[in-house]
Amino acid sequence: MKDPASQDKNRCVNMIAHLFNAPLGDSDTAVGVGTVGSSEAIMLAGLAFKRKWQNKRKAEGKPCDKPNIVTGANVQVCWEKFARYFEVELKEVKLRDGYYVMDPKKAVEMVDENTICVAAILGSTLNGEFEDVKLLNDLLVEKNKSTGWDTPIHVDAASGGFIAPFIYPELEWDFRLPLVKSINVSGHKYGLVYAGIGWVIWRNKEDLPEELIFHINYLGADQPTFTLNFSKGSSQVIAQYYQLIRLGYEGYKNIMENCRDNMLVLKQGLEKTGKFNIVSKDNGVPLVAFSLKDNSCHNEFEVSDMLRRFGWIVPAYTMPPDAQHVTVLRVVIREDFSRTLAERLVIDIDKVLHELETLPSRIRAKTVLDNEEKPDVVVERVKKDQNETKEIITAWKKFVMEKKKMNGVC
Ligand SMILES: Cc1ncc(COP(=O)(O)O)c(C=O)c1O
Incomplete structure (x- = not known):
């Protein structure tokens, strides 16, 4: 047989x-x-x-x-x-x-x-x-x-x-x-x-x-x-066969188009904030990779960190040589990532940016930059505030990990 x-x-x-x-x-x-x-x-x-x-x-x-x-x-x-x-x-x-x-x-x-x-x-x-x-x-x-x-x-x-x-x-x-x-x-x-x-x-x-x-x-x-x-194990092969037969060409096409549409919703939402450069293309894998236009006061790793508080796992990483100075955040849109989720993510990212911009050390660091004060005069104060900020983020993380379910975005 x-x-x-x-x-x-x-x-x-x-x-x-x-x-x-x-x-x-x-x-x-x-x-x-x-x-x-x-x-x-x-x-x-x-x-x-x-x-x-x-x-x-x-x-x-x-x-x-x-x-x-x-x-x-x-x-x-x-x-x-x-x-x-x-x-x-x-x-x-x-x-x-x-x-x-x-x-x-x-x-x-x-x-x-x-x-x-x-x-x-x-x-x-x-x-x-x-x-x-x-x-x-x-x-x-x-x-x-x-x-x-x-x-x-x-x-x-x-x-x-x-x-x-x-x-x-x-x-x-x-x-x-x-x-x-x-x-x-x-x-x-x-x-x-x-x-x-x-x-x-x-x-x-x-x-x-x-x-x-x-x-x-x-x-x-x-x-x-x-x-x-x-x-x-054969279960994955059977599942693949089932999906190919069940969905057929039209079924896969509909799902991929839907992923692309939801990717565009997310991308346009991020563009509207005016804070990000988009480094992904519309006609590739339905994902949005983006970096901060201005990372002088906070960076992509901090955005990624803070997003965990809202249940999102959005990786931040640096590009390989010779573009290693560019850091990006990446959201992959899969079948189950709906338009509603895309809109909610934009709202949460906006909240995170607002918080990062208004945290004590950020405001003071920004004032220093804005007023072109001599950095060495205030450097100790900023350092102290940055430590406070770190403590706040750590406390939030602990709270989130204990209390909230995470939405994974891989
Ligand atoms: C371009 C590319 N090649 C290979 C792999 C490895 O694939 P797998 O996880 O199925 O082994 C990945 C996974 O992310 C990928 O993006």
């Missing part, structure tokens, strides 16, 4: 491969596997690239001990894990002020004969922006032509893989581009399944070296396996 969960898994792989425009030709079976999440999917895709590159180099009698991957400095930490665990150098294209994703031109300049792939992100973790995979593909095609290499592309579509096909179907980022050889996506992000499921799809059989696939027969039939862990 065939294992029903394994059949569901194959059906999910096929549906997702179709969604990503995999060139299936006459074959009715796409090449892909279910994983614990995008991290495992990326490990497997990375391994396939590394092995393919090594096989080719060995066949050519060339050294194959210094493989590298070119990415933007905005990659998610799982790429750093892959690089460290599987001994591949990560060559990162630095960010710059106002440009927080990988610059395709710079990425292609960094490609050399040891590059096993360029990894582009469809939906940067930091600001949700989609990287320009089409431009990257076109530039890399040119470079491959002039060098004789055949450097491929992997798309990390952890979030964007379940967004772009539904609300930006014209955007070319997937297997429609010839150099895109594999794509990962998280089922537990916009795939709308609970935690513990991801997918990696290969363009075709030749992109996944056969020697990485293990065949076992002790469970009653030949079972090919290519995962890091062997045994795994």
Whole structure:
């Protein structure tokens, strides 16, 4: 008897491969596997690239001990894990002020004969922006032509893989581009399944070296396996299959459009306060990343801290090199984040700003700045007031953690 969960898994792989425009030709079976999440999917895709590159180099009698991957400095930490665990150098294209994703031109300049792939992100973790995979593909095609290499592309579509096909179907980022050889996506992000499921799809059989696939027969039939862990619960696969069948293309499209609409409500509300620069884009992952226009008296970490008092967990973080001087707050809009919640969050952020602006030390620090008094005259007084402020915030935090339920925003 065939294992029903394994059949569901194959059906999910096929549906997702179709969604990503995999060139299936006459074959009715796409090449892909279910994983614990995008991290495992990326490990497997990375391994396939590394092995393919090594096989080719060995066949050519060339050294194959210094493989590298070119990415933007905005990659998610799982790429750093892959690089460290599987001994591949990560060559990162630095960010710059106002440009927080990988610059395709710079990425292609960094490609050399040891590059096993360029990894582009469809939906940067930091600001949700989609990287320009089409431009990257076109530039890399040119470079491959002039060098004789055949450097491929992997798309990390952890979030964007379940967004772009539904609300930006014209955007070319997937297997429609010839150099895109594999794509990962998280089922537990916009795939709308609970935690513990991801997918990696290969363009075709030749992109996944056969020697990485293990065949076992002790469970009653030949079972090919290519995962890091062997045994795994099937509930996430069944949930993914259920969601794909239950919602269909139209269902996912409606949900993604709704997320985008609620993102715009939040973004416009924040803009109206006049206090923030928005660093996310309207046509990426439905999230709002924003930073304070004026952080001379209070910063994004304090806003994040104070928001906990209202039950919100909104992370604040600094951007990677060379934009590390920029700090942002980020709110990811998922299916259950309604318009009402978006409006309430804007109100709470406004209250937090008002409080930060009127706390004793803030007022005095601001007076010093406004009146251009000599800072050393009042520096001790401000220090004392800042300690008082810290005490107030700590007391509030303690109160909130004990008394109030938190609304998580991840
Ligand atoms: C772009 C990107 N890649 C990979 C990952 C890792 O995904 P997972 O948590 O599904 O392993 C994330 C998670 O936030 C991500 O945003």
